[in-house]
Amino acid sequence: MSLVKAVTAAVAMGASMAIATPAAAAPPHPFVFVHDRFQPASEAKHAGAVTYDKSLVPTSASVFIAEARLSGKGMENHHEGGEGHGQYKMHKGTFVFISVRGLAADHHFGIHVHTKPCGTKPDSSGPHYQNKQDPKQPSTNSKYANPHNEVWLDVTTKSNGKGWAKSWVKWNFRPDEARSVVIHQHATGTTSGKAGQAGARVACVNVPFK
Template sequence: MSLVKAATAAVAMAASMAIATPAVAAPPRPFVFVHDNFQPASQAKSAGAVTYDKSLVPTTATAFVAELRLGGKGMEQHEKNMHGGHYKMHSGTFIFLSLRGVAADHHFGIHVHTKACGTKPDASGPHYQNKKDPKQPSTNPKYANRHNEVWLDVTTNGSGKGYAKAWVKWHFRSGEARSVVIHKHATGTTSGKAGEAGARVACVNVPFK
């Protein structure tokens, strides 16, 4: 089984447990799970997820985000427990996103951002970058790409459901990745437009490790 398939299976299993038992305390490291309904932007101070465009992301919609951190400092014992010390997992971060009840047959550009959601769309700051572009806003494909950022673009089906997953070979810096932002259009990749995806239509707070 490939690394991505194995990570997907692990996240899916843990996710189903988390959703089925919401009263249970948050899963232990290295997992992070967020499962929220979107609220009006005016409630950003207390809401886990907010919408800035109810025609694309209504308040009846929900988002699920999961992070699985593999390898690195503090994970040695966890990996030993999982594999009996006979197998060293690759180091990196796996992120899974699922949306329900959003606009049907629509392609959303979605990325991890540096700040928490706010009442205004730009409150969530720029994209999180493993290697920071010295020129901001970053539209240089050398920095604004799916290997240096986390891109989770989703194309929904006729029922407004969709999911995406991403794997990067690094970990988030502590406290510097705080949300997942949903944009109106697909993410651009050309010079001068790399990473751009139109207006920010919704935001989900995620306390990434």
């Protein structure tokens, strides 16, 4: 089983436990799970997820987001009977999964991790989180605005408004610098000068990334 498949299985297990009751939870490190229903933007001070465009993300819609973080540190293995031991080398990286339901049907949404928490205004969540930060903001340079240096989770919903996506990057978030996931109006651009751009911010979800 590949690393990504193994992490996906672990996230799916967590999702099955969290999906029953929309709420934010913080299981033991290195996993984070958030499951919430979208509220009007005016409720941003108390809500975990807010919508800025109810035609695309109605208040009846819900979202589940999970993060699995691997630190890259080895894990010591002691053999049965105490005879000998070894060291496992672990990959370093971050896996993020998103599942949505109740959004506008047959629509391609651009979705990214942002640096600040959600607020009453769409721009409250700040810019995209970047592993290597573009000195020029807003970042539209494909050298920085790309799915390897940022976390992109674009979703195309089905006719029932459901959809999901996952992202694996070979780095970890800096502490307290990744605070939310923002849903944008359309697919994420990839050409220089438009890289990372996805139109208006239509919804936002607070996520306590590790």
